[in-house]
Amino acid sequence: MVKKRLMALLVCGALMAGSVAGLAGCKKDDSIKLTVWGSASQQETLKQMVEDFKAANPDTKYNITVGLGEEEFAYENVQRDPEAAADVFSYPSDQLIPLLRIGALARLGGDNLAQVKANNSADSVEAGSIEYGTAEEKVYGYPFAADNGYFMYYDKSVISDSEVATLEGIISACERASEKKSKKIAWALDTAFYTAGWFFTFGCSYSVDYDYSANYKETVDIDFNNEGGIKASKAMAKLANSSAFAGKGTSNATITDGFKTHSLAVAVSGNWNAKAIQEALGEDYGVCKLPTVEVDGETKQLYSFKGYKLFGVNAYSKNRAEAHKLAAFLANEKNQKTRFEKSLTSPTNTAVAELDDVKNNATIMALNAQNAFTVKQKAVPTTFWSPVGSYGLNIIDKLVLETVPEGDKNHISYQTQLNTMVNKIKGNA
Amino acid sequence: MEKRKFRSKKVSERITLAVIYTILAIISIVWLVPFFMLIIISFRGEAVGMSADYLFPKQWSFDNYIKLFTKTKFLTWYGNTLLVSAIVTVFQTIIVLMTSYALSRMRFKLRKPLMNLMLILGMFPGFLSMTAVYFVLKEINLTQNLLGLMLVYTASSAMQYYICKGFFDTIPKSLDEAARIDGASRHTIFVKIILPLAKPIIIYTILTAFIAPWGEYMFSSFIMLGDTDKYTVAVGMKSWIDNATLMSEGYFSIFCAAAVVVSIPITALFIWLQRYYVAGVTGGSVKG
Numbered sequence: 001m002v003k004k005r006l007m008a009l010l011v012c013g014a015l016m017a018g019s020v021a022g023l024a025g026c027k028k029d030d031s032i033k034l035t036v037w038g039s040a041s042q043q044e045t046l047k048q049m050v051e052d053f054k055a056a057n058p059d060t061k062y063n064i065t066v067g068l069g070e071e072e073f074a075y076e077n078v079q080r081d082p083e084a085a086a087d088v089f090s091y092p093s094d095q096l097i098p099l100l101r102i103g104a105l106a107r108l109g110g111d112n113l114a115q116v117k118a119n120n121s122a123d124s125v126e127a128g129s130i131e132y133g134t135a136e137e138k139v140y141g142y143p144f145a146a147d148n149g150y151f152m153y154y155d156k157s158v159i160s161d162s163e164v165a166t167l168e169g170i171i172s173a174c175e176r177a178s179e180k181k182s183k184k185i186a187w188a189l190d191t192a193f194y195t196a197g198w199f200f201t202f203g204c205s206y207s208v209d210y211d212y213s214a215n216y217k218e219t220v221d222i223d224f225n226n227e228g229g230i231k232a233s234k235a236m237a238k239l240a241n242s243s244a245f246a247g248k249g250t251s252n253a254t255i256t257d258g259f260k261t262h263s264l265a266v267a268v269s270g271n272w273n274a275k276a277i278q279e280a281l282g283e284d285y286g287v288c289k290l291p292t293v294e295v296d297g298e299t300k301q302l303y304s305f306k307g308y309k310l311f312g313v314n315a316y317s318k319n320r321a322e323a324h325k326l327a328a329f330l331a332n333e334k335n336q337k338t339r340f341e342k343s344l345t346s347p348t349n350t351a352v353a354e355l356d357d358v359k360n361n362a363t364i365m366a367l368n369a370q371n372a373f374t375v376k377q378k379a380v381p382t383t384f385w386s387p388v389g390s391y392g393l394n395i396i397d398k399l400v401l402e403t404v405p406e407g408d409k410n411h412i413s414y415q416t417q418l419n420t421m422v423n424k425i426k427g428n429a
Numbered sequence: 430m431e432k433r434k435f436r437s438k439k440v441s442e443r444i445t446l447a448v449i450y451t452i453l454a455i456i457s458i459v460w461l462v463p464f465f466m467l468i469i470i471s472f473r474g475e476a477v478g479m480s481a482d483y484l485f486p487k488q489w490s491f492d493n494y495i496k497l498f499t500k501t502k503f504l505t506w507y508g509n510t511l512l513v514s515a516i517v518t519v520f521q522t523i524i525v526l527m528t529s530y531a532l533s534r535m536r537f538k539l540r541k542p543l544m545n546l547m548l549i550l551g552m553f554p555g556f557l558s559m560t561a562v563y564f565v566l567k568e569i570n571l572t573q574n575l576l577g578l579m580l581v582y583t584a585s586s587a588m589q590y591y592i593c594k595g596f597f598d599t600i601p602k603s604l605d606e607a608a609r610i611d612g613a614s615r616h617t618i619f620v621k622i623i624l625p626l627a628k629p630i631i632i633y634t635i636l637t638a639f640i641a642p643w644g645e646y647m648f649s650s651f652i653m654l655g656d657t658d659k660y661t662v663a664v665g666m667k668s669w670i671d672n673a674t675l676m677s678e679g680y681f682s683i684f685c686a687a688a689v690v691v692s693i694p695i696t697a698l699f700i701w702l703q704r705y706y707v708a709g710v711t712g713g714s715v716k717g
Contacts, residue, residue: 037655041674069654070671077654081563084572084654252673253478253681258475276476276677343674 007298031061033321036330037077037086046330054328059268060415064326078104078314084154087317088327092148093127093308094377096140100130101216105140106313112324113139115425119333121146124348127378141310142331143348145339148307148377150194150270151293151370153277157300158183158265164286167239167293167302174265176243183265184246186255193305193383195269195392198236200303200375201293202248204226206425208379220381220426225418233414234402235293236395248396256280274344274363287362289369306374308348328412387424441712469684476679493686503687509575511694513661514642518577521586521638526631528590530619533597534605536585547567551588563623563651575655578649582642589637597623632705639698660689
C-alpha cells in the first residue's frame with residue numbers, strides 16, 4: 001500500500017516537472033525577444049512604432065511584445081519583479097532615483113548617449129541622469145516627452161484675455177459668471193503636485209542630497225515653513241475661499257467632464273487633457289500660463305512643476321543592447337513628431353520643438369510660457385507628497401488660519417501646521 | 430372598551446409594518462441604485478466621465494457595447510477569465526467535496542490537527558503570501574501565464590471545506606454503514622450515496638468557486654504584470670480607470686458596458702442553479 005502511494009506521488013511529480021519543462025522549452029527560438037511597456041492610451045501608437053522599428057531593422061528577427069505599464073506606476077510595476085518587467089519602459093523623471101535604487105535602469109553609453117545629447121534639450125537629458133555635466137555623469141533614459149508640467153485651461157466665453165493674467169481677475173470673472181450658471185475653477189490644491197507650485201512661487205525650495213554609496217540615502221533640506229510658506233498659504237486661501245472654487249477632489253476626470261458639461265471655466269492641468277478639453281470647448285478653448293497672484297501688496301507669477309518622461313532600459317534585460325536600440329528608436333525625432341500629432345505631447349527633441357506646427361500650437365506655447373516659472377520634478381524627497389497634499393487639503397477645509405483666535409481649538413495657525421509638515425518631510429516627525 | 434383595544438392593536442400593527450416596509454424599501458433602493466446607474470451609463474452616447482452631474486444620457490446609444498467588442502481587448506480578457514474560472518470551478522469543487530468527505534467520514538490520526546491547521550491558515554488573508562507565491566511561480570516559469578493563475582486559485586481550495594463538511598455531517602452515518610455492509614467501497618459510497626444527497630452544497634460550492642476567480646483582481650494583476658493579452662476582466666478594466674486620457678475619451682461608459690457584460694454569466698449561473706438550492710432533502714432516506 002505504501003509503495004503504491006509512493007509510486008503515485010512519484011508519477012505525479014514527474015508529470016508536473018515534465019509539463020513545466022515543456023512549457024519552458026516551447027518558448028525557445030532564435031528571434032530576439034523584447035517587451036516594451038507604455039501607457040494604456042498609447043498602446044496603438046506604440047504598436048505602430050514597434051512595427052516601424054522592425055521594418056527599419058530587417059536583418060534582425062525580432063519578437064517584440066507591447067505591454068501595459070502606466071508611467072505613473074513605473075516604479076511600482078518594475079519593483080515587483082525587475083527581471084520580469086519589460087526590457088524597455090517609460091517613466092516620469094521623478095521616479096529616476098527610486099528606479100535606480102532597485103538597480104532597474106541601465107546606463108546609456110557610447111553612440112546612444114552622444115545621439116541623445118545631440119538631439120534633445122539638455123534639460124530633458126539632465127532629468128534622466130545623475131551628476132549631469134560632470135566627469136561622473138551617468139544618463140539613464142531616452143527623453144521623449146516634456147509634458148509633465150501644468151498650466152491653465154480656460155473658457156474664453158467666461159474670462160476675457162485681460163482677466164486671465166491674474167488670479168484676482170479670474171476669480172472675479174468666475175464669481176460674476178456663476179451668478180447665472182455655475183462656472184467653477186478647478187485647481188487640485190489638495191494634490192501635492194499642484195500644491196507645491198504655490199510654495200515655489202514665494203521662493204520656498206527643497207534640496208535632497210543623495211548618498212550614492214549608501215543606496216541613494218536621502219538627506220532632505222526644506223524651507224516651506226518660512227515667510228514664503230505663509231504667503232503661499234494666504235494665496236491658496238484666496239482661491240479656496242472663493243465661491244467659484246470647485247473644491248477638493250479635482251482629478252483629470254472631473255476636469256474634462258467639467259468642461260464637457262460647461263460647469264468649469266478654469267482648470268489647471270497638463271497637456272494630457274488638452275485634446276479632450278479642446279473638443280469640449282471648441283471655439284472658446286483658451287490655454288495659457290498660470291496667472292499671477294497678489295499677496296501683501298506683492299504680485300508674483302505662479303510656479304509649476306516641470307517633469308519629463310523617458311524611456312528606460314531595464315538593467316535586468318537579457319538583450320540589453322537590442323533594448324537600447326529600441327528605446328532610442330521610440331524616442332527619436334520621427335516618433336516624437338508622431339506623438340505630438342496624435343496626442344499633443346510636447347517634444348524634447350530640439351528639431352521637433354522647432355517645427356512651426358509645434359512652436360505655434362497654443363497648448364505647447366502655454367507649456368513653454370510656463371516653463372520659465374517651474375521647478376524641475378526630479379530629485380523630490382520621497383516623503384514630500386503626502387504631507388504637502390494634506391496641507392493643501394487643510395487650506396480647502398479651512399482648518400488652518402493665518403491667526404487663530406485665542407481659545408479656538410478647532411483651527412491651527414499656518415505656521416504651526418507648516419512646521420509639522422516640514423518635520424514630516426524631513427523625517428523628524 | 431374591548432373594541433377600542435382591538436382597534437388600537439390593529440393600528441399599531443399597521444404602523445409597525447409601515448415603518449418596517451419603509452426601511453426595507455430604502456435599503457433596497459440604496460442597494461439597487463449602483464446597478465441601475467451602471468446599466469443606464471452603459472447606454473450613454475456622449476463621452477462624459479464618471480463625474481458628470483447628471484445620470485440619464487443625453488443621447489442613448491449602443492456605441493459603448495460596439496466599441497467594447499471591436500476597439501478594446503475586452504473579448505480576450507473575457508475569454509481568459511471564463512477559461513480560468515471554469516477550470517478552477519471544476520477542480521475546486523472536486524477538491525472541496527473530497528476533502529469534506531474525508532474529514533467528515535474517515536477517522537485518522539491527524540484529522541483534528543489538520544482541521545485546526547487549515548482553520549488557522551484560513552484566517553490569514555491570501556494576499557499576505559502573494560510575493561512568496563509569485564516567486565514560487567517564477568521558479569517554475571508560470572508567471573505571466575494563465576496556468577499559473579489557475580494554480581494559485583485552486584491551490585488553497587481544500588481549506589474551504591468547512592461548510593461542505595458541516596453538510597456532510599448531517600447525512601446520517603447509518604447510510605454509509607448500510608452500504609458498507611452491502612459491500613460498497615468508500616469511493617462508491619461517496620459517488621453513489623453522499624453526492625446525490627448533497628446537491629445543494631455542490632451547487633453552493635460551484636457558485637463560490639466560480640465567483641471568486643471571476644472578479645479577483647489582486648493576484649491576477651500581480652502575476653500578469655504588463656502582459657495585456659493575458660489579463661482577466663478585472664485587471665483589464667482597472668487599467669482603463671488608471672489612464673487619464675482614456676477616461677477623458679469616454680472610457681467610463683465603456684467600463685460600465687463591460688461591467689454589465691461581466692455580470693451576465695454570474696447571473697445566468699445563479700438563475701440556472703438556483704432551483705437545486707431548494708431540493709436538499711435527506712429526510713426519509715433511512716428506514717427503520
